[in-house]
Amino acid sequence: MKDFMLIFISKSYQDMGLSPEEMQSRMGSWWQWNQKMEAKGIVKDGNPLHPNARRISGEKRTVTDVTSAELKEIVGGYYIISAKDIEEASQIAADYPDYDIGGTVEIREIIVYEG
Amino acid sequence: MHNQKIIDHLFRHQYGKMVAILTRLFGLSNLELIEDAVQDTFIKAMQLWRLKYPENPEAWLTHAAKNRAIDLLRKVKVSDERMTKVSYGPNIMAIDDLFLDHEIEDSQLRMIFTACHPSLKTQDQIAFALKTIAGFSDKEIAAALLLKGETVKKRLSRARKAIQAESIAFSIPMGEQLNTRLARVHEVLYLIFNEGFHSTRSDILIRKELCGEAMRLAGLLLKKEALRCGESYALYALFCFHASRLETRQTADGEIIDLKQQDRSQWYMPLIKLGNEAMNKAMDHEYISDYHLEAAIAAEHLNASSFEATNWEQILKYHYVLYDRNPTAYSAMNLAVVHLQLGQLKQAHFMLSQVQADKLEKRAYLYHGLYAEYHHLKGDNDAAVNAYLEALEKVSNQTERNYIEQKMQALLA
Numbered sequence: 343m344k345d346f347m348l349i350f351i352s353k354s355y356q357d358m359g360l361s362p363e364e365m366q367s368r369m370g371s372w373w374q375w376n377q378k379m380e381a382k383g384i385v386k387d388g389n390p391l392h393p394n395a396r397r398i399s400g401e402k403r404t405v406t407d408v409t410s411a412e413l414k415e416i417v418g419g420y421y422i423i424s425a426k427d428i429e430e431a432s433q434i435a436a437d438y439p440d441y442d443i444g445g446t447v448e449i450r451e452i453i454v455y456e457g
Numbered sequence: 458m459h460n461q462k463i464i465d466h467l468f469r470h471q472y473g474k475m476v477a478i479l480t481r482l483f484g485l486s487n488l489e490l491i492e493d494a495v496q497d498t499f500i501k502a503m504q505l506w507r508l509k510y511p512e513n514p515e516a517w518l519t520h521a522a523k524n525r526a527i528d529l530l531r532k533v534k535v536s537d538e539r540m541t542k543v544s545y546g547p548n549i550m551a552i553d554d555l556f557l558d559h560e561i562e563d564s565q566l567r568m569i570f571t572a573c574h575p576s577l578k579t580q581d582q583i584a585f586a587l588k589t590i591a592g593f594s595d596k597e598i599a600a601a602l603l604l605k606g607e608t609v610k611k612r613l614s615r616a617r618k619a620i621q622a623e624s625i626a627f628s629i630p631m632g633e634q635l636n637t638r639l640a641r642v643h644e645v646l647y648l649i650f651n652e653g654f655h656s657t658r659s660d661i662l663i664r665k666e667l668c669g670e671a672m673r674l675a676g677l678l679l680k681k682e683a684l685r686c687g688e689s690y691a692l693y694a695l696f697c698f699h700a701s702r703l704e705t706r707q708t709a710d711g712e713i714i715d716l717k718q719q720d721r722s723q724w725y726m727p728l729i730k731l732g733n734e735a736m737n738k739a740m741d742h743e744y745i746s747d748y749h750l751e752a753a754i755a756a757e758h759l760n761a762s763s764f765e766a767t768n769w770e771q772i773l774k775y776h777y778v779l780y781d782r783n784p785t786a787y788s789a790m791n792l793a794v795v796h797l798q799l800g801q802l803k804q805a806h807f808m809l810s811q812v813q814a815d816k817l818e819k820r821a822y823l824y825h826g827l828y829a830e831y832h833h834l835k836g837d838n839d840a841a842v843n844a845y846l847e848a849l850e851k852v853s854n855q856t857e858r859n860y861i862e863q864k865m866q867a868l869l870a
Binding site: 355356359360361362363364365366368369370372373375376388389390418419 | 463466467468469471472496497499500502503504505506507508510592593594595596597
């Protein structure tokens with residue numbers, strides 16, 4: 343088994359104008375997906391992320407605070423899952439609930455130190 | 458799997474509650490700030506609950522709203538101008554008290570009365586009520602009312618501007634003002650309900666939601682003693698009676714099933730019971746409003762064990778009272794329908810002749826459909842087919858079109 347990070351990229355929820363009803367049903371889909379993965383013991387870790395970010399860059403360690411409104415897309419959250427290979431990880435990611443609102447899942451295999 | 462379920466529409470209903478409570482605290486002038494804050498609370502819930510549901514979702518949301526209120530209070534206090542509003546308002550009450558059930562209801566009622574303030578246009582009142590009280594998004598309002606998104610945005614912004622410009626108080630009016638405003642509240646709820654009940658859109662979900670919201674808010678009126686008048690009870694009864702057969706009016710594919718063909722065993726008894734109770738209370742009041750009459754007509758239909766057993770004579774009487782009070786085109790057409798059922802063709806024709814068809818706009822097809830029925834009963838099928846063709850020319854909705862076509866085909870067969 344290998345570990346993969348599923349990275350969720352989309353506009354921030356704050357900027358989508360979702361209605362309470364839509365949020366409730368979306369929350370339900372996420373919850374079901376999580377339940378499904380938990381039941382199979384796939385999930386190792388995962389969390390949603392706050393939309394606001396601080397970026398530090400350059401040799402001068404320039405600090406910039408960015409709000410989601412300034413960005414087209416943000417990383418909204420991640421899961422770390424275990425799967426046989428990238429194909430199996432893709433199947434798991436197929437249940438990600440936010441494709442319909444322009445969301446993207448990026449799958450990255452985690453490099454394991456083999457000493 | 459742990460199969461916990463969140464109550465249907467919890468977020469939507471909680472949205473209206475939170476906005477109302479926070480508005481009580483911070484005033485209508487901060488409405489936009491409040492709506493954003495409440496929206497943020499739900500986004501947080503949506504993201505946290507995906508991993509694990511809280512033990513008591515409603516309490517979680519209330520708690521979050523309370524914290525949000527305290528946050529806001531800190532923010533608002535920074536600004537002196539707002540500070541005065543906060544401290545002189547009727548909101549020195551401890552925050553905790555505002556979260557008691559009856560205070561939440563009171564806040565929601567204040568919001569309903571705000572939405573129905575006379576300085577707002579009717580169409581704007583409906584949009585504003587759906588947004589602020591019922592927690593619909595712009596997109597959902599557009600879908601429910603068959604409007605363009607832009608139109609909804611305009612209506613909402615006009616309503617908000619009117620509220621700011623008139624410095625409308627966040628309160629339930631008293632005395633004579635209460636009667637006028639309450640009548641307006643009834644009317645707006647009635648219109649919202651009708652959007653759901655009479656719309657021929659095939660999407661039963663949206664229709665149920667509109668009817669459900671109107672019913673919920675009408676029920677809220679009855680929780681406050683000052684608002685428990687005959688009209689409030691009659692309106693609630695009317696909603697219950699209509700809603701009890703909402704599901705039997707359409708096939709699974711969204712095709713219309715008329716009253717004659719509806720499966721009466723599927724009419725929802727608990728709602729009929731609720732309606733009957735409300736109707737009894739409505740009759741304790743002396744004044745018989747239009748809502749009384751409309752509810753009485755709906756009740757007659759519900760009481761008939763079959764379409765054939767319908768007491769059309771009684772229904773006719775009620776419709777004539779309505780017509781005498783307000784001889785609108787719809788009222789005349791309703792009378793024509795009943796006369797046709799009674800085989801009274803002359804009277805039906807007379808009523809139809811009272812209607813100015815060119816003023817019916819979107820609903821002109823109903824008029825031609827009635828003429829078709831009239832000609833058919835008279836034995837003149839050619840004229841009937843012609844009238845159906847005219848109805849088809851006027852109808853815009855696909856479901857209605859199919860229905861009329863079916864009726865016409867039956868004549869041609």
